Amino acid sequence: KQEVTQIPAALSVPEGENLVLNCSFTDSAIYNLQWFRQDPGKGLTSLLLIQSSQREQTSGRLNASLDKSSGRSTLYIAASQPGDSATYLCAVYQGGSEKLVFGKGTKLTVNP
């Protein structure tokens, strides 16, 4: 059974800092990994999708990497801003199934 773990569970940083969020998964037989952002009481906003054949994806100040063999992904946020405060969720598409398996998320607070 696929399990996705996100560390840390919560992170508080001053504005302007670069930061890394971590995601690990137990079964490397995945074919995609997706990072989402969730604001309190809201739905999920897709940030980046990494296909299994890719090593990384970039969008603006965000960069996500994927290492299938070690079962890890990282989300790098450059020059953090208070508007980046949210919960960040990592999810993997399990091979042989069409469902996403999610971690519990990392709650990020960026202080002005």
Added chain:
Amino acid sequence: DTGVSQDPRHKITKRGQNVTFRCDPISEHNRLYWYRQTLGQGPEFLTYFQNEAQLEKSRLLSDRFSAERPKGSFSTLEIQRTEQGDSAMYLCASSSIRTGNTEAFFGQGTRLTVV
């Protein structure tokens, strides 16, 4: 396109009542998913459709839950005889297999409170 739309956004119901939620996916997306999220947890898969066919259901989906997607467009999720443990955020997502890109797009969710 305005993205995935869910209705209602909030629902408060008494234990034992039936509730129905609606999801309108992004136009032309042939895959539609339902997930459930409780406080402090990541979303958990409930079921998914490809066009009108329901192809996978989680064991979380007890016999009190039923989902439909008539004509492969919008979908409904019905919960019968609601229990307090059903209180959660119900999220709908859609994606398109046709593009070969399985990126999932989520709606704003329906927050269910069973009192």
